[in-house]
Amino acid sequence: MGALCSNNNNEDHEDYYFDNSRINNINNRSIIKENNSFIIFHNNNNLNDTENIYIINQSISKINSVIRGYLFRKKFAEYLKVDLMDFTNELYVCFIELSKNKKFFKKLNPEIDKKLLEYRRTHWSEFYKEDPTKSINNMLHNMKTYVNGMIFEYPDNNFHSDDIEVCTKNALSCYKGSIDLYTSKKNGYGELIYADGSQKIGTFFNDEFNGWNTYIDSDGILYVGLFQEDTLNGKGIKYILDKDSLYKGDFKNFKRHGYGKYYKDLSIYEGEFNCDKKHGQGKITLKTGDTYIGEFKNNMISGYGQYIWKDGKHEYKGNFLNGKFHGEGFYKWEDNEYFKGNYYNGAKEGKGEIGYNDGRKCYVNFKNGKPNGKGILIDKDKNEFDVEFEDGIMVKKIKKNS
Numbered sequence: 001m002g003a004l005c006s007n008n009n010n011e012d013h014e015d016y017y018f019d020n021s022r023i024n025n026i027n028n029r030s031i032i033k034e035n036n037s038f039i040i041f042h043n044n045n046n047l048n049d050t051e052n053i054y055i056i057n058q059s060i061s062k063i064n065s066v067i068r069g070y071l072f073r074k075k076f077a078e079y080l081k082v083d084l085m086d087f088t089n090e091l092y093v094c095f096i097e098l099s100k101n102k103k104f105f106k107k108l109n110p111e112i113d114k115k116l117l118e119y120r121r122t123h124w125s126e127f128y129k130e131d132p133t134k135s136i137n138n139m140l141h142n143m144k145t146y147v148n149g150m151i152f153e154y155p156d157n158n159f160h161s162d163d164i165e166v167c168t169k170n171a172l173s174c175y176k177g178s179i180d181l182y183t184s185k186k187n188g189y190g191e192l193i194y195a196d197g198s199q200k201i202g203t204f205f206n207d208e209f210n211g212w213n214t215y216i217d218s219d220g221i222l223y224v225g226l227f228q229e230d231t232l233n234g235k236g237i238k239y240i241l242d243k244d245s246l247y248k249g250d251f252k253n254f255k256r257h258g259y260g261k262y263y264k265d266l267s268i269y270e271g272e273f274n275c276d277k278k279h280g281q282g283k284i285t286l287k288t289g290d291t292y293i294g295e296f297k298n299n300m301i302s303g304y305g306q307y308i309w310k311d312g313k314h315e316y317k318g319n320f321l322n323g324k325f326h327g328e329g330f331y332k333w334e335d336n337e338y339f340k341g342n343y344y345n346g347a348k349e350g351k352g353e354i355g356y357n358d359g360r361k362c363y364v365n366f367k368n369g370k371p372n373g374k375g376i377l378i379d380k381d382k383n384e385f386d387v388e389f390e391d392g393i394m395v396k397k398i399k400k401n402s
Helices: 011-016 020-025 049-060 065-072 076-080 084-099 110-120 134-141 164-170
Strands: 030-034 037-041 146-153 173-180 186-194 199-205 211-216 221-228 231-240 245-252 255-264 267-274 277-285 291-297 300-308 315-321 324-333 337-344 347-355 361-367 370-378 384-390 393-399
Touching: 084 146, 084 164, 084 173, 084 186, 110 221, 110 231, 134 199, 146 186, 347 370, 361 384
Parallel strands: none
Antiparallel strands: 030 037, 037 146, 146 173, 173 186, 186 199, 199 211, 211 221, 221 231, 231 245, 245 255, 255 267, 267 277, 277 291, 291 300, 300 315, 315 324, 324 337, 337 347, 347 361, 361 370, 370 384, 384 393
C-alpha cells in the first residue's frame, strides 16, 4: 500500500479537504480499501486537529471512488447497513470466534491456563543480559504518527459485501493494533489472527513480526521468543499443549537449534540440538529415574556416554548406537560385579572379562550375550583354571599345573 502522507504538496488533494465540522460528522474515522487490505483508522488523540485533518484528507484521497462517494454523502448506513465502525467491530468479533484455534483453546483448564500465561509472560531478561529488542523499540519510538486500527485481508483484493457472514468466511486474516500512518504498515504492538487459527501477539515493525513476542501456530503450539522478520531466531520457548512438552533454549527458523532444555513425559533433556533433534553432548533424566550423560545423534543415544540406573547399583560406561550398547563398554552391577568387553547391538559379543564380587575374574568369549567356549578363570588367590562354557553355563573347570 502506498504512503498515506508525503512531503510533497500535491494540489490534486485539495478537492478532498474539508473543515472540522465535516470531520466530526464522520467521527474522525476513515476507510481505506487498497491491494488486499481493508483498514479502519481511529482518531489518534496524540495528534492535533490540523494533523488529524490532514491524515483523514489524505486517507480519503486513496479510497475507491464508489466508496468515497458514499463517504462524502455521509451514507455509511446505506452502504453497510450499519455504522461503519460497528460493522467492523462486529466483523472482528465474528472472525475471532470463527478462527479461534480449537486445538489450543479447547484443552485449557485453570491449571494449564495459568501455566500458559506464565510462558507467554516470560520476559527476554530470563535469557538475555540486555534487551534484544532495544533497537526495534527505539525505531518504533521515533515514529510519531500512528493510530490504532484494524486490517482485514481478503484473497480477491476486495471488501465488497455488507453481509457479516460472507465477510467473516472470506477473510484471510485480521490485524488489530498500531499502524503507521505514512506507510499503512503494521508498526508497534498488535495482534494478527489468521483464518487457520494461528495468531501473532506482540511487536510488529514494517509489517513483520519483530521482537520478544508470542505466536500460536495452527496446530496449537505456543512459541514465545525473539522473532526476527516473522521467524523465531534466538532464545525462546516452545510449548505443545496436548503433549505437555516444553522446550526452553535456542531456535533457528522455529526449530530447536543450539543449546536448550526439553521437558516431556516427566523426562528432562538438557544439551545440544541440531535442526530440532537432540544432537551433540547432552544429559537426559528419564521418567524411570535413569540418567544418561554423553553423546546424542539425530535424537538417539549414540556415541560415548554413561548410563546410570535409578537404583544407583547399575552403571554402564562405553559406546552406544541408536540407544543400545554397541562397541567397547564397561557394565557394573550390584556388589561391584562387572563385565568389560565388546557389545554388538545391545548384547555381549566377542572377548570379554567378568569380575565377581568374591575377587574372581574370568576371561572368555561371548556369543549372543552369553559366555561360550573355552576361557580362563583366576580366583582371588591368583590360581588359574581352564574353563569351558556352553550357552552361559560352565561345564568344565580344571586347575592349571595340577
